[in-house]
Amino acid sequence: MRSIRMIIKKMYRQISTAICLFALLCTVSADHDQLNLFSRASLQSTVSQSLGGAGTAMPKGGMQGLVNPALTASCKSSGSIAAGYGRDDVFDKTALPFGAVITDNNGAMGFYYRFLDGNTGRVNDAAINFSGTLFQSSGTQGDVDLGINARYEHSVWPYIYDDENLNNTKLRSSSLLLDVGFYQPQVMENLDFALVFRNLTGYSWSEVEGDEKTKGRISSRHRTVVVGCVYTLGFMGGNLLFLLPVDIEMNNLFKKSLPNRYTLRTGVEGRLGSSYTVRFGYAHAPEDPMELITDFSPKNLFFGGVGVFVNPLQIDFFTGKNEWGITATWFY
Secondary structure: OOOHHHHHHHHHHHHHHHHHHHHHHOOOEOOOOOOOOHHHHOOOOHHHHHOOOOOOOOOOOOOHHHHOHHHHHHOOOOEEEEEEEEEOOOOOOEEEEEEEEEEEOOEEEEEEEEEEEEOOEEEEEEEEEEEEEEEOOOOOOOOEEEEEEEEEEEEEEEEOOOOOOOOOEEEEEEEEEEEEEEEEEEEEOOEEEEEEEEEEEEEEEEEEOOOOEEEEEOOHHHOEEEEEEEEEEEEHHHOEEEEEEEEEEEEOOOOOOOOOEEEEEEEEEEEEOOOEEEEEEEEEEEOOHHHHOOOOOEEEEEEEEEEEEEOOEEEEEEEEOOEEEEEEEEEO
């Protein structure tokens, strides 16, 4: 049987070819004024959300592969299965995430699915993850891991006509998207580093019911670059750890007609032994998560959460203003 590394290498070649095809064939933008990629404004990981959305350099947690595709390669077990439940301002009925990861010494493969439902819309989001070591460790620095998420997102959302005399209808959109992430532990002593390109490229099909249809590349306004790091402080012989994650999210870097926007996400995680975790998070970001896509009006947002690990089960909970979520991860 072929190893995971062989599968990953093959997928890298296939995805590289797909990127070239996107660049050559997709010359028309599929971007409606109201076409959004709603996965940017929804719960990805309970661990990350309790830290204000930071965590691109934190591999612990069953859903962290959605935050940074490279993190699945750092899973210390043979794999994991995760499932959760939550709500937020946009998806105020339910958010149901599911994730499964298989690892070996050569890399990892993962699958993620999220069902997101609110009073005004519904989203199905699925991702296939491939990750592995790009460069081996040199000296005191850790390996450089590379990960790729190939995602499919389908959404049904209200379409608001400019003419008030026309009735509202539905906008249906399907998108194929690509996320790329890098992760390196121990860049410096006690300092880990991450770099993530979200929605690096993509192709969308959209239709307003009974009206126009469009297709083509996603708009560059959906593309986001995230630079993250985590600094670790240890006490009591390593039995008490404090992790300080910081993520800088950069928006509109590739959209010249829009001003660059920056979002700060940070927090602190305290770990007592391997069993108990307390988290506090802060984000200077829009309070309405949809403004991450449409417009920016940043505010000071605060989050909190706890985690309990009783081998092989990890349970994580977070809460914020008008949002909360819980996830259980089984490591095998």
